[in-house]
Amino acid sequence: MSNNKNQDTEKLFKGLEKSYGILYMLLLTFLVFLGTRYVSTLDYNNLFYSPGMLAAATTMRAELPVKKGTTTPPIDIVKFTSIDPALVEKGKGLYTSNCASCHGETGAGNGAAGAALNPPPRNFVDLNAQQWKIGKKITEMYVTLQEGIPNTGMASFSTIPPEDRFAILQYVHTFSPDYPRENPDDIAKLDAKYSLSQGVKAANQIPVNLAMELEILDYDTLKQDLTSVMNIVSNDNTDPGAIQFKKIVSDPNKALNSLASNMAWTESSESFQKFLSIDPINKGFKAEALRMSPEALTQVQQYLAGVFAKNRV
Numbered sequence: 001m002s003n004n005k006n007q008d009t010e011k012l013f014k015g016l017e018k019s020y021g022i023l024y025m026l027l028l029t030f031l032v033f034l035g036t037r038y039v040s041t042l043d044y045n046n047l048f049y050s051p052g053m054l055a056a057a058t059t060m061r062a063e064l065p066v067k068k069g070t071t072t073p074p075i076d077i078v079k080f081t082s083i084d085p086a087l088v089e090k091g092k093g094l095y096t097s098n099c100a101s102c103h104g105e106t107g108a109g110n111g112a113a114g115a116a117l118n119p120p121p122r123n124f125v126d127l128n129a130q131q132w133k134i135g136k137k138i139t140e141m142y143v144t145l146q147e148g149i150p151n152t153g154m155a156s157f158s159t160i161p162p163e164d165r166f167a168i169l170q171y172v173h174t175f176s177p178d179y180p181r182e183n184p185d186d187i188a189k190l191d192a193k194y195s196l197s198q199g200v201k202a203a204n205q206i207p208v209n210l211a212m213e214l215e216i217l218d219y220d221t222l223k224q225d226l227t228s229v230m231n232i233v234s235n236d237n238t239d240p241g242a243i244q245f246k247k248i249v250s251d252p253n254k255a256l257n258s259l260a261s262n263m264a265w266t267e268s269s270e271s272f273q274k275f276l277s278i279d280p281i282n283k284g285f286k287a288e289a290l291r292m293s294p295e296a297l298t299q300v301q302q303y304l305a306g307v308f309a310k311n312r313v
């Protein structure tokens, strides 16, 4: 009887062991599955290029968002600050899509997205409900839209074209008869601040990674430029800057790559010193780089900046 019981438990354990085995296999398969899914999301280009060069060319630079260059046409501020029903109507639509979520459909500062904000969105109807920080005139609110209010929910809306911003603000002014109006002086000041009557030009902006993908900024060109820089520097045994440079590098290749990755050091010997002071060993420099005399520092900086500039890195 007790023997029987022992056998039963043994069987039970065997059974359990078997099912654990199966569970284990299932788990393992699942993990392998997850692993392959993950690997397939990796960017092979970045895995297989020579890390030094590519890091220098891409990841070490701050990536900026793509932005189409714009030319803001010159605008007549006097016209856009004088209330115009057509503009108010246009502004209503823009207000609803851009501002109402926080400032409320009726301008009472009670939009759903604004409920959790501290400070809360401004009340555009009851002008004395809160203290205004920049101002209630259209010319002042224009500044708010251009700059935003730092550290609050009020972001900059500088991407909305100036004319549309004036339309929105004309509409905001319909929320209360008590809004102060701008005088010619206010208008002249705003114009001087943002040169609105002249029109503003902004260049196209594109991230380095994308530029390389599109072959606008050619990886090979960059590589060639760097190769010529390396040749010039390693063959130069006369320029005091070149001689100094060789004394402070452990890996010239790496050092020149690091230098190419962020050219802020070309500005002054102070910025060069700053560049060297952050992680010099990993950048291919010796610790001696931190103990250079100010003269030597300037010599190296000026020499390298010259060579880099001549070779268009």
Ligand code: HEC
Residues within 6 Å of the ligand: 095, 098, 099, 100, 101, 102, 103, 113, 114, 117, 118, 119, 120, 121, 122, 131, 132, 133, 134, 135, 136, 141, 144, 145, 149, 152, 153, 154, 155, 157, 168, 169, 172
């Ligand atoms: C994500 C929420 C949010 C959106 C969207 C938003 N605002 Fe605001 N806004 C705020 C907050 C929060 C404040 C209060 C900031 C403070 O008190 O410093 C504010 C303040 C303001 C002020 C007052 C500035 C002053 O002088 O005190 C103006 C004017 C303004 N917003 C205009 C607009 C307009 C016009 C739009 C649409 C183009 C807009 N806001 C969209 C959150 C928002």
